[in-house]
Amino acid sequence: MKLTLIKPNIGRMEHSLYVDEGRMEPLNIGVLAGLTPPGVEVAFHDDRCEAIPYDEPTDLAAITVETFTARRAYEIADEFRARGVPVVLGGVHPTLLPEEAASHADAIVCGDAEGVWSQVVDDAQHGRLQPVYRGRPGTPQGRSVPRRDIFEGKGYLPVSLVQYGRGCRNACTYCTISAYFQRSYTYRPVEDVVREVEALGRRLVFFVDDNIVADHAAAKALFRALVPLRIRWVGQGSMDMTGDPELMALMVESGCLGNVIGFETLDPVALRALKKAPNIEGAGSGDGEPYGREVAVLREHGLQTWAAFLLGSDQDTVEGLQAQLRFALRHRFTFAAFNILMPYPGTPLYRQLEGEGRLLYGGRWWLAPEYRFNHAAFRPARMSAEELTRVAFQSRARWNGLGSILWRFSDLATNMRTLARMRLFWRYVPLFRRETFKKQGMRFGLAAGGAPSREVRAARTAEGVA
Ligand code: B12
Ligand code: SF4
Known part of the structure; x- marks a missing residue:
């Protein structure tokens, strides 16, 4: 067969x-x-x-x-x-x-x-x-090792993807992971992960866990076991990591260069509505700068953070989103993603927007021939869908401008801290910049579809993209 x-x-x-x-x-x-x-x-x-x-x-x-x-x-x-x-x-x-x-x-x-x-x-x-x-969502990977020989010759980035845990216990209303895993979290025996990493023959690993710090004790066990392997790794994790000094120290000692962290929004009211529990305290810490303590901890540890923002909550205004971009620039994160809040199927957010009659493209934006990648697929509360698409694109464009790149690179605490970090910056920042612009406004699928909708036409004109 x-x-x-x-x-x-x-x-x-x-x-x-x-x-x-x-x-x-x-x-x-x-x-x-x-x-x-x-x-x-x-x-x-x-x-x-x-x-x-x-x-x-x-x-x-x-x-x-x-x-x-x-x-x-x-x-x-x-x-x-x-x-x-x-x-x-x-x-x-x-x-x-x-x-x-x-x-x-x-x-x-x-x-x-x-x-x-x-x-x-x-x-x-x-x-x-x-x-x-x-199959049960959240079955641990098991003893069988992923086959990687089938990837040869396809020009992939020189980084190996490995998974320790699956799922996340948080209940963010927009998140596919929360819906798929039903807020559960499971992880593999640490020895199996170590064996898999040792067999890779590569020094750079991307832990694709939805939340590598979903269980702090389990994460520490993994990090301790990684120390002797002397690899460098990147991952994804929630903001609460910064409140656990032992976890942070082990993370760095085990070779972590940085994590994707969902900052999402600076507004505690929006965070509460989105049920983004790990962020609420930090955003509303009241010292004048949202996430002030959290960002300081990440910088102290020299981590090259990929800050992910969500644009389009019911509290967001165009001015607020512009302030969010200034926040990201101020902190000179290595990478940042300015993602429009998307109604993914099966999530509470999808059901809410559907119930309120706010979904565009007949609800199934992923099948709509005129839908374009990185465009709003619902009516936001305090701006139009076109404005949301435009402000998200402007944030990406400014973030990826030359001035921003040089300013971010000049950070001695993170991007200029070691040669390895400088290399990571120059290897990946220009690459992700190119990809961001290439993907902006792309249509889904190969077959050509119907005429673009009024919203899509307006957004494209505003962006100056044909
Ligand atoms: C790593 C990753 C990436 C990497 C890509 C890695 C790569 N190989 O190219 C990067 C960082 C580039 C990325 C980008 C994006 N990603 Co991503 N990514 C992930 C992540 C964290 C892990 C994927 C993974 O390897 N999982 C490990 C494998 C083993 O698990 P799995 O894919 O779930 O597969 C299991 C089952 O689902 C099932 N299964 C899966 N496929 C099949 C097929 C068959 C036939 C069968 C039988 C079973 C089966 O069996 C598998 C083993 O049990 C997932 C989250 C997740 N848990 O999947 C998000 C995820 C897939 N990404 C997501 C998104 C939104 C994106 C972006 C669109 C973000 C953005 N706005 O730009 C981009 C677009 C990608 C692109 N092509 O440009 C969403 C998708 C939501 C959705 N409903 O589709 C996810 C689910 C994250 C989330 N929190 O919601 N991503
Ligand atoms: S913390 Fe991250 S992975 Fe977990 S439910 Fe929220 S968005 Fe999803």
Whole structure:
């Protein structure tokens, strides 16, 4: 039997698919390949950088689907099915919206693959695929090691993705992770992670845990075990890490260069409404500067923070969002993302905006031919959707300007602290800058769609993008 694994692209620039220069090895594909029983031939195609050979014979196509790749994933699924190849779809999007995914597949897998994948392959082998398989979201990765040989030659960034824990116990209303894992958190035995990292042969690791500090004791156990490996790593974690000195010290000692941290907004009222518990205290600390203590701790430890902001809460105004950009510049974070709040399916935010009649694009923005990446998909409370799209783009443009880059680099506490940190800055800041502009306003999927909506036209004009 031959199995073909596919990682779909987001969408297209004009008429051809966008090539993601910042692409990394897709860990979920490596996990699926690792779980596949021996004796099954495995092929892998990454739609972000290569054409999919639809006519090459195969017995089963398995596609991983996120909300922003759903339109493209369905196009690919339809191509395989038109050639008589059965298709199985899995990932966060099919789990949270099974009926939609099922209409493009012979089988869908809801939840994690670990408990069900060998059954799916066996059923496909015997021509008896079931329409739905249910794995438990939050199954630890297990003893099988992701297969990374299938990634060779695809031009990925020289960083290996590894996962220790899955999920997060917080309940942020906009977060797919909270909806998918139902606020649970599970992690693997530390020895398994150490063994996996040792076998990588690479010194730079990205821990893709949704929240690497979801459980402080578990995180400390991992960091202690990483110290002797002398790797450098980056990860993602919530703000409460800064309140635990032992955790911070171990993090740095184990080789951490920095983390993606959701700052989201500077407004404690908005944080409360979004249920972003770890941030509320820091934003409202009352010393004149939101997150003053937290940022100081991150800087003391020399961490190169990727500050993620969410734009579009009900408290946000255009002026407030401009002040948020000034906050990011003032603190000279290494990276920052200015993400528009997105109504992802299955989240409380989606249900709230749907109930209030505020969703644009008929609700399913991810399938709308005229929707463009980084555009608002709902009506904000205190500005128009066009204004939100525009202010988010302006924030990205100013953040990525030359003056901002040089100013951020000149920070002796973080970006100029060591040679390794300087290298990281110059290797990745220009790359992510290019990718930010390339992806801005991209359409989902490859097939050309209908005329852009009034909102989209207005936003594009405001941005000066054709
Ligand atoms: C690492 C990561 C990234 C990396 C990309 C890594 C890469 N390989 O290229 C970076 C930082 C670049 C990134 C970017 C973005 N990301 Co991201 N990312 C992640 C993260 C944290 C981990 C992914 C991962 O490797 N997980 C580990 C694997 C093992 O888990 P998994 O993917 O869930 O797979 C398991 C199951 O879902 C299932 N499964 C998955 N696929 C399939 C397929 C089949 C056939 C089967 C049977 C089962 C199955 O089995 C797997 C094993 O159990 C996820 C969160 C998450 N937990 O998934 C967010 C996540 C996927 N990202 C998200 C988003 C929004 C983005 C961005 C759009 C952010 C932005 N605004 O720019 C961008 C766009 C990406 C792009 N292409 O440009 C959201 C997606 C929400 C949604 N509903 O789609 C997530 C869920 C984070 C969140 N908190 O909401 N991301
Ligand atoms: S802390 Fe982060 S991962 Fe956890 S629920 Fe909130 S946004 Fe999601």
